[in-house]
Amino acid sequence: MKGLAARRRRPLATVVLLLMALVVTGAAYAVAAPTFANASTTAAGDVQRGRDLFVASCASCHGAQATGTRAAPSLVGVGAAAVDFQVSTGRMPLANTAPQAPRKPTEFTQQDVADLSAYVASLGPGPAIPEDQYLNLKTDDESLAKGAELFRVNCAMCHNVVGAGGALTRGKYAPPLEGVTPKQMYEAMVTGPQSMPVFNDANLSPTDKQDVISYLKYLEEQPSPGGFSLGSLGPVSEALFAWAFGIVVLIGAAVWLTAKSS
Amino acid sequence: MSQTTTPNTAAGGVADFLDTRLGASKAVRGLSRKLFPDHWSFMLGEIALYSFIVLLLSGTFLTLFFVPSMGMTTYEGxxxxxxxxxxSEAYASTLRLSFDIRGGLLMRQVHHWAALLFIASMTVHMFRVFFTGAFRKPRELNWMIGSVLALLGLGAGFSGYSLPDDLLSGNGLRIIDGVIKSIPVVGTYLSFFLFDGEFPGESIIPRLYIVHVLLIPGLILALVGAHLGLVFWQKHTQYPGPGRTNQNVxxxxxxxxxxxxxxxxxxxxFGIMALFGSFVSINSVWNYGPYDPSxxxxxxxxxxxxxxxxxxLRLMPGWEWTVAGFTISFNILIPGLILPGLMTGILIAWPFLESWASGDRREHHVLDRPRNVPVRTAAGVAAIVFYTVLALAATNDLLATHLGxxxxxxxWTLRFTAILGPPIAFWITKRICLGLQRHDRELALHGRETGRIVRTADGEYFEVHEPLNEYDRWLLVQHDARRPIELPPDVDENGVARPGARKDRIRQKLSRWFYEDRIEPLTPSELAASHAEHEHALEAGEGEERPVVTTGR
Known part of the structure; x- marks a missing residue:
């Protein structure tokens, strides 16, 4: 310890200390950082069980009859698709009031979600859970090209061209679309959750929706042709990389080349 | 010289051939003995030069396959x-380059990474030149050439960014179109002239192509030649140190x-850029789709x-006036044209501004340590802060989603930061510089604190200071004092007003702003006195004042 004490006033000591603090903080964050799980698909629903679940988990905000309170809207007529989307993506029940309900691991089983959806659907007519035939992914070039064009024209201004997500006003945002199931994507289009507009069948036919979903899933499954994609965020992440890695490495090389002299 | 010995190696033969015809040996003798000072920061400009060579090489490959046309086609690949x-043909050929031509995507990515690093390395090179005062007489012209090179770099980069005719590049051009149209009176005419009709027209890609592959690279090549020629001619600057003077290298x-x-x-x-191009995706044009204005x-x-x-543009409030039926869009005109114009003007004029304020007309070949010129350093940091805040504002949507x-x-935060940040950064940097100068003074006078506390027999405690050796000390005491210029009175003894007195008052103010707050460098007599006190053997200085920068005209 005596040697250490003698060296603590050296100019390098501050740098070493700073480096140690950064490493420790980073490591601690890596351990404590939250991880995300995935939601899943549904089975046939039981209205009575759904009602019990609703009263236990949702009624405090949406009201005992699901007719809404000051805190939350009425669910009469929102349809099974809305419930399935909100609950299976973990957006509902809401953890706390924020500009927007974030996606998080769901607390319910597939059966729970199906029962809740069946109960809410029984309250009034609304968009139903999409039929499986529209959830199959297409792989032909024509559908992918159509889906890509529809996505660019209708969705990219908020969700970004490759579905990486984007900002809206006052803390709201269009979330990234990676890891969202085809069923959830379809439900989002027909119900328009949060700030999203509704794309009904007159706007985008079920096949159009299927094309959009197929394109997004194609993007997700294809490896990035150019190498590491830097989050597909465009020029800003490239700028960060050019400065944080490029310039730093190049200056490092210059320092190395001139190190032996002077 | 007709009677020469015959060289007996192949290399010797070539050398002899060139020497007898071009007199190459004289040039090689002169050049090979030319000295350059060694420091990592002197190689930053080299990075820019080499990135430019990488750009020329990879760009030539791209021209072999790129079709600079806005004619309609369909991509099949x-x-x-x-x-x-x-x-468009331009976008289809870019896609073919990316997916259907062997090595095409690698070349595109190397070209784009090299472009980002070309301008980034020019920027850090410019920082080095600015903060060390390398732009001072006699190098003002080379500073201006360098500034123009940086601007040409921006032009080259932007024209290249626009060529693929994908959604991203088209949207960029649309903003340029808007900025041009914001110029009062002539804006719309200029826009129609540039795009050969209403945006986007069918001419902009071939026009930008010729700007990108011929005009700008040609200008850059010529100016790089002049830039390097001047470095050769005027000799390279060097950092201060023992044995280094304004007369030697x-x-x-x-x-x-x-x-x-x-x-x-x-x-x-080249290797680093090839690695980046191989492993890290850049400008994935296929994601964006063909340009469509909607x-x-x-x-x-x-x-x-x-x-x-x-x-x-994102920070500017939406100010718009209507004067006699004409709309003046200050919300675009100010951030899009006036502000960048002002920034460029100050950048190019800085060497003259500074020499006007200091009244210093001498040649400088020994660089400044940034701390010894606090106001220049602080102004540079303030400019960097301003630029960075504006750049951050362009990423506001990504900041919002990624930081929640x-x-x-x-x-709103960045609006205030853009205005208040630079003065705060200026003040803090200036204080840090002055503090470092004080610290240098302490070090030169008393040496380094060792952390060893000694108690004397009388019970007195003191910390042992380890004196610097004279080489280290030289660095801390070598610089000149800088003081504000003193001007003659506005009115002479006969009450006659001096011509140019008003201009001089502005100059005096500027000079005070630059040099009023300062730490006087140590004089040899101060040093000697201090060291005598410390009971160190030291050659006593002559005891006279250090020469001060001559002031006035």
Whole structure:
């Protein structure tokens, strides 16, 4: 310890200390950082069980009859698709009031979600859970090209061209679309959750929706042709990389080349 | 010289051939003995030069396949989501380069990474030149050439960014179109002239192509020649140190040391760019789709060096006047044209501004340590802060999503930061510089604190200071004192007003702003006195005042 004490006033000591603090903080964050799980698909629903679940988990905000309170809207007529989307993506029940309900691991089983959806659907007519035939992914070039064009024209201004997500006003945002199931994507289009507009069948036919979903899933499954994609965020992440890695490495090389002299 | 010995090696033969015809040996003798000082920061400009060579090489490959036309075609190739989609020849050929031509994507990515690093390395090179005062007499002209090179770099980058004719580049051009149209009276005419009709027209890609592959590279090549020629002619500056003066250059000869170092460094730079191009995706044009004026993508930004203009546009409040039926869009005119124009003007004029304020007309070949010129250093940091805040503003949507903030709050915060940040940064940097100078003074006078506390027999405690050796001390005491200029009175003894007195008052103010707050450098007599006190053997200085920078005209 005596040697250490003698060296603590050296100019390098501050740098070493700073480096140690950064490493420790980073490591601690890596351990404590939250991880995300995935939601899943549904089975046939039981209205009575759904009602019990609703009263236990949702009624405090949406009201005992699901007719809404000051805190939350009425669910009469929102349809099974809305419930399935909100609950299976973990957006509902809401953890706390924020500009927007974030996606998080769901607390319910597939059966729970199906029962809740069946109960809410029984309250009034609304968009139903999409039929499986529209959830199959297409792989032909024509559908992918159509889906890509529809996505660019209708969705990219908020969700970004490759579905990486984007900002809206006052803390709201269009979330990234990676890891969202085809069923959830379809439900989002027909119900328009949060700030999203509704794309009904007159706007985008079920096949159009299927094309959009197929394109997004194609993007997700294809490896990035150019190498590491830097989050597909465009020029800003490239700028960060050019400065944080490029310039730093190049200056490092210059320092190395001139190190032996002077 | 007709009677020569015959060389007996192949290399000797070639050398002899060239020497007897061109007199090459004289040039080689002169050049190979030319000295250059050695420091890592002197190689930053080299990075820019080598990136430019990489750009020329990879760009030549790209021209072999790129079709600079806005004619309609359909892409038929390996990328499924765009197969059989109608688009321009430019975009289709960029896609073919990316997916259907061997090595094409690698070349595109190397070219784009090299472009980002070209401008980034010019920027850090410019920082080095600015903060060390290398732009001072006699190098003002070379500073101006360098500034123009940086601007040409921006032009080259932006024209290249626009060529693929994908959604991203088209949206960038649309902003340029808007900025041009914001110029009062002539804006719309200029826009129609540039785009050969209403935006986007069918001419902009071939026009930008010729700007990108001929006009700008030609100008850059010519100016790089002038830039390097002046470095050769005026000799390279050097950092202060024992034995280094305004009359000499301490360093290594071009041959063999710098030829090897610079040659090796070229391959290092090329290698790093090839690695980036191989492993890290850049400008994935296939994601954006063909340009169509109606859609836009979230997260649409320019390459890093144009971010500041985009950011200024995002921060500007929506001021718009209507004068006699004409709309004047200050919300675009100020951030899009006036602000970048002002920034460029100050950049180019800085060497003259500073010499006007200091009244210093001497040549300088020994560099300043940034701390010894607090106001210049602080102004540089303030400029960097301003630029960075504007660039950050262009990323406000990504900041919002990735930091979980409200985009409105970010915009308001950055509006205030853009105005208040630079003065605060200026003040803090100036204080730090003055503090470092004081610290240098302490070090030179008393030496380094060792952390060893000694108790004397009388019970007195003191910390042992380890004196610096005279080489280290030289660095701390070598600089000149800088003081504000003193001007003659406005009115002479006969009450006659001196011509130019008003201009001089402005000059006096500027000079005071530059040099009023200062730490006087140590004089030899001060040093001697201090060291005598410390009971160190020291050659006493002559005891006279240090020469002060001559003032006035």
């Amino acid at each position: 390996a990328y499924a989501p765009l197969n059989n989609v109608p688009m 301490v360093g290594f000869p071009l041959l063999p040391v710098y030829a090897a170092k610079a040659g090796g460094f070229f391959f290092v730079v 859609p836009i993508s979230a997260g649409t930004q320019p390459d890093w060096y144009i971010l500041f203009i985009d950011g200024a 903030l409200s985009i409105n709050d970010i915009t």
